[in-house]
Amino acid sequence: MKIMLVDDERSIQKAVEYIVRENGYQFCYVDNGLEALEVFAGESPDLLILDVMLPGLDGFAVCEKIRSFSDVPIIFLSAKGDIVDKGIGFKMGGDDYLVKPFSSMELDFRIKALLRRPHRLEDEPNNSDEVLKVGDLEMRLNEYEVYSGGEQVELTAKEFEVLAFLAKNRGQVFTREQLLDRIWGLDFEGDTNTVTVFIRRIREKIEADPAKPQYILTVWGVGYKFKSK
Structure with a gap:
């Protein structure tokens, strides 16, 4: 195409x-x-x-x-x-x-x-572009919905975009600057602390223990990644 x-x-x-x-x-x-x-x-x-x-x-x-x-x-x-x-x-x-x-x-x-x-x-109802499943998490991309263990998790639109972006690129490490450019856009005037705040909020909503995250992992001195398996 x-x-x-x-x-x-x-x-x-x-x-x-x-x-x-x-x-x-x-x-x-x-x-x-x-x-x-x-x-x-x-x-x-x-x-x-x-x-x-x-x-x-x-x-x-x-x-x-x-x-x-x-x-x-x-x-x-x-x-x-x-x-x-x-x-x-x-x-x-x-x-x-x-x-x-x-x-x-x-x-x-x-x-x-x-x-x-x-x-x-003609499409399958759950093709890979529409639904991402990782562990107990299910992300329905078209609906901006996330489920954990079958229960819906309330995320804001931007929180969802951060989570979905990392999950689609699982295993790949992104700096805070890269996440700002890719998710907030090139003209966004905030700083990298914005990313840190959003990651914290998402962890509080999807992780069993936000202090020991299993999905969004910190790569110290670099940035963040979504678990590869």
């Missing part, structure tokens, strides 16, 4: 390309609305990620033109998060609308959800 991004911010391009290629998809990119139409016709992507504020031709206009000949899933990216702008995006034919700054994890979930839509009836 191929995913196309139209955005004139270099930092967004790098972040989205990392997510796309990490999932094994092909990636193509342009930085303006006029070129987007030409490249879209030649590349025929399976999903389009489209910034609203573009030079030449804005994202809403690009979407409207593409909708005249294609039903490709479209995710809008925008710094404008009010309901009026979102309403315009959906009216123009967008399938989703993500406000900047956004977390890489959230974009990852939304891409996968849209790519599954045409084949939803």
Whole structure:
């Protein structure tokens, strides 16, 4: 599958390309609305990620033109998060609308959800992209739900994103800086203490003994990882 991004911010391009290629998809990119139409016709992507504020031709206009000949899933990216702008995006034919700054994890979930839509009836109900099971933990990615020993654990959306990201990459060590970039987004203005606080909160909710964690492990001097087995 191929995913196309139209955005004139270099930092967004790098972040989205990392997510796309990490999932094994092909990636193509342009930085303006006029070129987007030409490249879209030649590349025929399976999903389009489209910034609203573009030079030449804005994202809403690009979407409207593409909708005249294609039903490709479209995710809008925008710094404008009010309901009026979102309403315009959906009216123009967008399938989703993500406000900047956004977390890489959230974009990852939304891409996968849209790519599954045409084949939803053919998919297995518990495929690996939707449900993660590790020990007594069960994470339902589409529903942002976590169960421990069959009982639901109440996590905030961001707590869930941290837990799910580490669980999907179990065994891999991430620094606090990497977790900030991947989950809170490149434009987040907080510091690495944010990660420490969230890890503590998650442990308090999923670990039998938060002082002796069995799932989210600390790698001293480096960061955190989810247990590999």
